[in-house]
Amino acid sequence: MKKYDVAIIGAGPAGIMASIIASRNGKRVVLIEKNHQVGRKLLSTGNGRCNLTNRNITMDRYHGATPAFIETVISQFDQYATMEFFQNLGLVLKEEDNGRIFPRTNQASSVVEILQQSLSRSNVDVLLESQVTGIERSAAWKISLANGRQVVSDQLIIATGGRAAHQLGSTGDGLYWSKKLGHSLTAIYAALVPIETVEQWPKDIQGVKVDARVWATSNNKKISEGAGDLLFTSYGVSGPAVMAQAGNIAPLLKTSQVVLHIDLFPDMTEGQLDQIVLHILQNSGKTTVKDSLVGLLPNSMITLILKFSGIGELKQAGAIPERKRLDIVRILKDITLTVSKLRPLKEAQVTSGGLNAEEINARSLQSKIVKGLYFAGEIIDVDGDSGGFNLQWAWSSGYVAGMLAK
């Protein structure tokens, strides 16, 4: 039986990067993946466009392990190293708003194909449709596959991901094996996930997308804040403006009520917005208030806002008293929704929580508990904000684990 220097379980971004780096350093590498292709989840990233890193990587965009742990890993292979790595493979990149980096093709499949080509050039043995069912450590690592085969290696890198979007492969197997080997886990939640609300009215305007500022409060204290697209859905709210706050909200839901506040006009003060509404109403005379507001809000939202302000839709615009106009303005600047729960891990982009980083050496990502065992990617208790931060963690940690430093 062929014995490898290193076996890597999981061909997501972290496992692929670890394989390429280990192989470039002269190791005999096997990469084991249960899906029929490498990088299955990568194909779905960035709405199929793959936001592969961010020019502005800072530690405050990450959660879970300590900033020192995360920085020690990322500084060994940062966003500039990542961009250079892909450019050297022939992938042309482009930068969009807020430093987000994408392939110029706008296709995540370009990233996966480039990595596939690199894996074959590096002579990595890639075993597809090969689900690992168990790992065992004696003189070497023995890795059992569902198809009855066994793989033997001196060192092992587990890069099986967290538990988010498990329909794409990451079912948490690596977390289970690591626990059996003595590692502890931090609490696991869905992060970057849509939010369900107690109120049912988002269903009435489902599909409406707005550019908003959204902040969450618990016991009247602000716990998080976000901005950008907000999508109303049949169950509540989705989109970058709220999904990024799920990680902060999740731990509080058991003990307190969390309220989302939505500012539909974040680029204006209440006074500026009032001037606009006043102008519209004054110039609309006998037009119904509903018709007068069509240039301000999507149609279905007008009905809702008028209902919340207690104003009949058919009332003449010019007859709205100041008190009622100010009600409209206040609601547009702060509509509230009560969080009932987060959508399931299946719909999350990333897992908050994972392997306790205190039991992993930050310089090498080798286990402090089991020699010859390394970790990379989302399996570790590190999650980042939306914007390329999670893939940067996968590339950086894959690189560090792939170096197989002692």
Ligand SMILES: Cc1cc2nc3c(=O)[nH]c(=O)nc-3n(C[C@H](O)[C@H](O)[C@H](O)COP(=O)(O)OP(=O)(O)OC[C@H]3O[C@@H](n4cnc5c(N)ncnc54)[C@H](O)[C@@H]3O)c2cc1C
């Ligand atoms: C819809 C969506 C969009 C996203 N968009 C972005 C984005 O644009 N930018 C960004 O930075 N992040 C994004 N993310 C997050 C990012 O994709 C993940 O953080 C990243 O893929 C984690 O990499 P990983 O290699 O650790 O794990 P994964 O990508 O989850 O890969 C783990 C691999 O291990 C395999 N595996 C698991 N168990 C076994 C087993 N028993 N045997 C064999 N193989 C196994 C799985 O099949 C899988 O291929 C997105 C996530 C989702 C779900």
